[in-house]
Amino acid sequence: VAGISFGASNKTGGPDGKNLHSTELKDNHYFIATQQIGNILLNFDSDKQVPLYGFGAIIDERYY
Numbered sequence: 001v002a003g004i005s006f007g008a009s010n011k012t013g014g015p016d017g018k019n020l021h022s023t024e025l026k027d028n029h030y031f032i033a034t035q036q037i038g039n040i041l042l043n044f045d046s047d048k049q050v051p052l053y054g055f056g057a058i059i060d061e062r063y064y
Contacts, residue, residue: 002037007056
């Protein structure tokens with residue numbers, strides 16, 4: 001099981017003040033660390049589907 005913080009502190013912590021969760025930032029440290037943790041966890045998961053939880057986000061009602 002892993003978790004990702006979508007809290008406001010990640011909103012401007014990336015390069016040039018960009019959101020750390022932006023899909024434009026594929027080579028930032030946050031993305032690389034998340035990918036590496038996922039790869040490690042997959043080695044210990046028989047079905048290769050690691051549960052992932054997000055927290056701290058404000059959910060847009062359009063996506064319910």
